[in-house]
Amino acid sequence: MDVQDQDKPSGPVTVGELEIIVDRDGCIGASACIPPADKTFALDDEGKAVILTTASQEEEADIVDAARACPVLAIKVMKNGEDLV
Numbered sequence: 665m666d667v668q669d670q671d672k673p674s675g676p677v678t679v680g681e682l683e684i685i686v687d688r689d690g691c692i693g694a695s696a697c698i699p700p701a702d703k704t705f706a707l708d709d710e711g712k713a714v715i716l717t718t719a720s721q722e723e724e725a726d727i728v729d730a731a732r733a734c735p736v737l738a739i740k741v742m743k744n745g746e747d748l749v
């Protein structure tokens with residue numbers, strides 16, 4: 665599994681025009697974010713969602729859908745400084 669930023673595996677990272685961050689304390693490892701955007705999100709060995717190098721190949725709408733699918737809203741997505749999720 666190749667995370668985009670080894671120092672900040674759960675972000676914040678920039679993907680295209682989006683900034684993505686996963687709240688690692690809030691993430692419960694439910695995996696709901698993975699099916700909508702499996703190029704972007706995966707679980708690490710602590711069961712926390714991380715952001716992959718392949719995120720740039722994902723459709724923006726799918727990343728937003730994935731963030732909305734999180735049952736505890738642990739994923740935040742921003743575009744041009746505006747919160748999308």
Ligand code: SF4
Pocket residue numbers: 686690691692693694695696697698707712713733734735736737738739
């Ligand atoms: S859906 Fe939310 S709680 Fe589940 S792995 Fe993704 S970020 Fe974590």
